[in-house]
Amino acid sequence: MSTTATVVTIVAAVLVGFSAVSVFLRTKWVVEPLADYGVPQGWWNWLGAAKAAGAAGLLVGLFVPVIGLIAAVCTVLYFTGAVITVIRARSYAHVPFPMIYAAPVVAALALGYPA
Template sequence: MSTAAVVVTVLAALWVGFSAFSVFARAKWVVEPLAEYGVPRAAWPWLGAAKAAGAAGLIAGLFVPVIGVAAGVGLVVYFTGAVVTVLRARSYKHIPFPLLYLAPVVVAMALA
């Protein structure tokens, strides 16, 4: 695995991990849009857990590649779903946010 792949994977994992932490901490700038999109509060911890598991899976994938691929695929599905949720809520100004999390995961997978 190249140095670039390791660096991008670690950065993507940290970025997604930060997103998970933001959900768990109920950061205002995260939970207000979730409420606006109609995402039930009961789902928020599960969304944070999915992101945290994906971030951990990306790191584990540096040692066991199949885990990294599974985590990457899961995160791509997750953030694609986030884009769809934002589009369904017609909150077009928020579309870039899930894409900012999706892009590094896609790049990490492409480099691995």
């Protein structure tokens, strides 16, 4: 794996992990939109856990490539679902936010992570 792919993967894991922690801590700028989108509060911990697992999987993937590949694909699917949720809620101005977290994961995959 190239140094660039490694750095991008670590950045992706940090961003996804930050997103997970934001949900767990019920950060106002995260949970208010979730409520506005109609996401049930009972799902929030599960969504945070999915993000945390994705972040951990990306880091583990630096040593066990198949885990990293699975984590990267699942993380991209997660944030694709987030974009769909935002669009369904007609909060079009918020569409870029989940894409910001997905972008480095997609970039890591494009750079050949894990290889």
